[in-house]
Amino acid sequence: MFENAKSGAVLDEHAAELPNSSRESLTVRYNNLRQEAIKYVEEGAKSIHIYNVAMDALKEATKKVAVVKNRGPGPTQGATLVNGGGQELHATQENQTATYQSVDEKKKKISELTAELENTNQRCEVYRSNLLAVLKDMEEQKLKLSVKVQNARLSLKE
Template identity: 40%
Template sequence: MRRHILTVFREAANKVVLAKKNSGKSAFVNATGREDCLHQGSVATNTCGGHQSGLEQPLSVDEQDRRIQKLAHQLERARRKCEVYRANLLSVLKDIEDQKLQLSVKVQNIKLGMKDRSE
């Protein structure tokens, strides 16, 4: 159980660190397993979800606005995910602290029991 908690903790911590490091520019996997991609650079062969980006055709103002709105939505979703990860991390840390306290009490009780037997 403890090993599982530590594994979950490490995975969540890595995701938060990655998200902070990339300022929301990385790919995130949502609950359905579908990846949301944010395009970076101007490589003509860069594809994401079947959509090509690059220098082939300039986008109209309306298309640019739609793309900005889409990217803003994706960024907001990434921020919400970071908040969920943060909340999960805090929950795991609280559980670890609770278990640590319980173990400390048990160890103290064992010590007292051994001390009483030796007297």
């Protein structure tokens, strides 16, 4: 296994031995899944309700993937795939099911990221409260200075 430095993805060493079109297909599938996951995470973080629905859906998806993965060679095993360029690719178990991380590692990472997000949200609330307090103090100081300036103007006129 080796790690892709830019994305942090762990790729199978055998991927380097695949023809270019098979590697591209693996990369395209990986990038498509990653983009969809990022969209899903962004939506799921917007509210606690959406978050809960998203987490339930992810758990269900994890179960479905595990079932297919544990089933072994399925109907798509050895099937011919067509990539975006119209080239036919012979799918094997090795290049069709690229395992980037185990399900347990993914669950652990999701838990860690969820806890980190919650901590960050709490810190943001504290920062926001502090900022609002500072702004309130500034407004009070501005008002006091305004009164002092008016009083100074009046005393100069007299």
